[in-house]
Amino acid sequence: MDADLKLQLDALYKAAPASVMSIVGGLVALSIYWEQGIPAGLIAWFVVVAGVAVVHLISAGLRHYGLPRGFTTRHWARLVCGIYGTSGVAWGVGAALMILEGNAAQALVVCCLITGAVTVTFPAAVYQRAYNLFQFPALLLTCAGLFASGVPYSNALAIAGVLLCGTLAAMARGLGTQLTLALKLSRENSRLVADLQERKAALEAANRDLEIQTETDPMTGLGNRRRLMRVLRASSGALGVLLIDVDHFKSYNDTFGHAEGDTCLRRIADALSRSTIAGVTLVARYGGEEFAIVVDARDHHHVRAVAEAMRKTVEALHDEGGSALRRAVTISVGVALREASEDKTITQLITEADERLYEAKRAGRNRVHDGREQRANRAAVA
Incomplete structure (x- = not known):
């Protein structure tokens, strides 16, 4: 239903400023790998992550002003899914590469960054499809990197990551349904409030007219x-x-x-x-x-x-x-x-x-x- 989808997208875009955290997280990742010379691939990864975050922020501004004019709710849904999916893949690939290239301490920092990323984006569960497009590749690719690495407890961390991915998907499904219902109720309440205010204004106007009529002489127009x-x-x-x-x-x-x-x-x-x-x-x-x-x-x-x-x-x-x-x-x-x-x-x-x-x-x-x-x-x- 386009009406429900519009509510979900409106709520999703209100959380768009959180995209700045992707840039902050990317800078943290770069800082911990600085001493290793920062390979060109890592720089390219940061450009992608930051670029997706900027696109998200710009699209939020355009949506606020109703631009582009021809965009429908379905267009916005495809765009936001593309943004979240690209961001999730970028974070998953980058995390896997950094875990493979780094030591145990660095791998732990990367795991914390990924956990923080899926936590910060959890409000996006209001539109479950977009949230899963981010958290599935981000967590599963990170877990793949852990399985392939030789860091201590990497297998345990990878299994925990897979379990977290499934748990978040289940939570997102339930929370998304509840949030959508809450948004629909809020929309209906706003409509009812507006309707009541309109009825109140009409009633007050009618009462004023009635008062004028009851206090006005119909022939001369003077007060009676x-x-x-x-x-x-x-x-x-x-x-x-x-x-x-x-x-x-x-x-x-x-x-x-x-x-x-x-x-x-x-x-x-x-x-x-x-x-x-x-x-x-x-x-x-x-x-x-x-x-x-x-x-x-x-x-x-x-x-x-x-x-x-x-x-x-x-x-x-x-x-x-x-x-x-x-x-x-x-x-x-x-x-x-x-x-x-x-x-x-x-x-x-x-x-x-x-x-x-x-x-x-x-x-x-x-x-x-x-x-x-x-x-x-x-x-x-x-």
């Missing part, structure tokens, strides 16, 4: 009463609330029809929401032809100025070029203020703004009522 209450509950300190009612809206509806009435409300909502007056936190449709505005109150005069600006904005709508209004419309505004030192509840604020809205309508409409008269009267009585 639910959003208004959420914003008010989250506000603390000085706060201004404006309640707005469109004057004689029933007459507008009865005269021009409900479709024109809806257009009128949308134009008013658009005018209120486009306002750039400082301190406006939220413009919402309170219900019917009523709107609510939350103001980050600086003082009483600022809140009233916001309310007056909103009233004038709506009053001027009919005179704007391209207006969709069939006649001039006006609004009445009730203002409630909670100063920083006060402890008014949301209910008290809305009730106060509602009362002042109806005071504005009783006083003739198209005006702002903020309770200034009542405060003046209370101050006069006091």
